[in-house]
Amino acid sequence: MINGPGAEPADESFRASEVERLVSDIDLDPFLGPRRDPLADPLEQPVDVAPEAPPLLVLRDLLSDERFPELFARALRAADPDFRELFPRDATPVLRDFVRAMRWAFETTEYAHGDRAKVENVVEFARDLGADHRKLELTPGHHQRFGEALAHTLRHLAGRGWDDRLETALGTAYQVLSTALQQGAAVENGPARVGATVVEVLRPTRDVAVVRLISDVMIDYHPGQYLSALTPYSPGVWRRLSPSIPSNPAGQIEFHVRDVPGGALSGSLVRGVGVGDRWVLARPLGLLEVDRTEPFRDVLMIGGGTGIAPLRCLLLDMMRHGDNPRVHLFYGARFPGDLYDLPTLVDLAASAPWLTIQPVAEEDEDPWWAGPRQELPRTLHRQQTGTLVEAVTQWGSWADRQVIVSGSPGMVRATVRGLVAVGTPRANISFDRP
Numbered sequence: 001m002i003n004g005p006g007a008e009p010a011d012e013s014f015r016a017s018e019v020e021r022l023v024s025d026i027d028l029d030p031f032l033g034p035r036r037d038p039l040a041d042p043l044e045q046p047v048d049v050a051p052e053a054p055p056l057l058v059l060r061d062l063l064s065d066e067r068f069p070e071l072f073a074r075a076l077r078a079a080d081p082d083f084r085e086l087f088p089r090d091a092t093p094v095l096r097d098f099v100r101a102m103r104w105a106f107e108t109t110e111y112a113h114g115d116r117a118k119v120e121n122v123v124e125f126a127r128d129l130g131a132d133h134r135k136l137e138l139t140p141g142h143h144q145r146f147g148e149a150l151a152h153t154l155r156h157l158a159g160r161g162w163d164d165r166l167e168t169a170l171g172t173a174y175q176v177l178s179t180a181l182q183q184g185a186a187v188e189n190g191p192a193r194v195g196a197t198v199v200e201v202l203r204p205t206r207d208v209a210v211v212r213l214i215s216d217v218m219i220d221y222h223p224g225q226y227l228s229a230l231t232p233y234s235p236g237v238w239r240r241l242s243p244s245i246p247s248n249p250a251g252q253i254e255f256h257v258r259d260v261p262g263g264a265l266s267g268s269l270v271r272g273v274g275v276g277d278r279w280v281l282a283r284p285l286g287l288l289e290v291d292r293t294e295p296f297r298d299v300l301m302i303g304g305g306t307g308i309a310p311l312r313c314l315l316l317d318m319m320r321h322g323d324n325p326r327v328h329l330f331y332g333a334r335f336p337g338d339l340y341d342l343p344t345l346v347d348l349a350a351s352a353p354w355l356t357i358q359p360v361a362e363e364d365e366d367p368w369w370a371g372p373r374q375e376l377p378r379t380l381h382r383q384q385t386g387t388l389v390e391a392v393t394q395w396g397s398w399a400d401r402q403v404i405v406s407g408s409p410g411m412v413r414a415t416v417r418g419l420v421a422v423g424t425p426r427a428n429i430s431f432d433r434p
């Protein structure tokens with residue numbers, strides 16, 4: 001740095017506190033050689049371990065201790081520098097999901113009392129998870145070090161209560177689960193991740209971005225499936241997003257993303273996304289589909305907010321067929337102006353006699369702060385006021401339909417519950433688990 005006349009000498013202006021501030025954001029750990037074990041000091045209050053309790057339930061209780069996510073995050077970071085990249089900076093939400101899954105696996109196995117089908121459910125779940133984790137490109141070494149960090153953290157939490165029974169139970173359980181995870185990841189061929197470039201961004205409402213991308217390699221997803229996306233707006237945070245157009249040889253993909261207040265990714269994505277940004281997309285998953293088995297069964301689709309995306313993808317795919325089951329689509333949002341995709345859906349319906357669209361908004365009018373009022377296109381049915389579940393169930397049980405629900409976790413829960421309450425057979429309803 002060159003100092004101008006009257007400037008302080010460089011060594012004085014560059015005080016220690018300033019240096020600390022400058023380097024505070026730089027991760028120096030990889031350059032500092034072997035680190036001290038972050039769990040070296042015993043806990044003042046380890047978890048009480050009942051010596052006669054079944055080992056899997058003791059492990060479940062150790063995982064449930066509120067200190068677990070923080071301690072495990074530290075153990076992981078020390079075990080392998082790759083884990084710093086694989087987890088977001090705040091790994092706690094991901095580790096909470098891990099705790100929930102492991103608790104379920106341990107409990108189900110313990111209470112199965114030797115019922116092989118129930119234990120196989122757990123193994124199957126791990127295989128499915130492994131298929132999704134393929135995007136993380138984990139090696140056997142990662143699995144091993146993850147297991148070592150897990151054992152280290154649970155031992156640390158148990159303190160003197162840790163014994164050979166727990167060591168053996170954890171070793172066996174982890175071996176079974178990590179083998180299933182690796183089997184799940186190995187089932188598929190082809191690239192685990194595909195790069196994609198943002199080529200256009202539309203902002204139809206204040207909190208929704210429609211993002212158009214071209215993927216480096218065509219991703220062959222079925223209409224209604226979702227992809228996991230890793231974006232530059234929140235490093236290490238994978239989120240599931242549903243393409244709103246069918247897969248095509250040009251690699252064009254469109255996502256509709258809503259800013260969920262307080263969310264780790266969506267807000268920074270909606271505000272920050274721009275043309276030229278690079279995303280990483282993982283293999284398609286999900287089972288939403290229209291059953292085309294003849295004779296056709298009519299379809300009821302219920303989409304809230306950006307939950308319209310996979311339904312629109314299914315509809316666009318149906319447009320390629322000459323003959324289709326009848327589709328009744330309820331499309332809902334909080335305010336009328338949030339029904340941003342209505343113009344496209346109305347255009348589709350104009351050339352699809354089998355498609356009926358029913359707009360629904362919880363409020364009659366847009367709020368004053370929502371900006372200039374958009375004129376919504378006319379649909380065959382007038383806009384209804386209320387929640388989606390109210391609007392749908394007032395027409396009866398729809399028991400003869402195949403029902404597809406897509407939206408926020410709360411909307412999906414309320415809608416499925418409401419439908420079942422009015423007599424829709426649960427087996428007729430499909431949705432992707434939030």
Ligand SMILES: Cc1cc2nc3c(=O)[nH]c(=O)nc-3n(C[C@H](O)[C@H](O)[C@H](O)COP(=O)(O)OP(=O)(O)OC[C@H]3O[C@@H](n4cnc5c(N)ncnc54)[C@H](O)[C@@H]3O)c2cc1C
Binds near residue numbers: 239256434
């Ligand atoms: C199968 C599947 C497909 C999805 N497809 C899309 C899509 O096409 N477009 C899209 O915008 N989102 C979609 N999502 C939701 C998306 O994956 C993220 O959960 C969402 O963008 C919020 O991410 P976040 O990191 O900001 O918030 P998070 O940190 O993940 O969540 C913060 C909180 O908000 C809740 N939440 C998550 N989603 C919503 C929501 N939509 N409305 C209200 N609360 C919510 C979470 O349960 C959590 O409590 C899909 C989710 C699933 C499971």
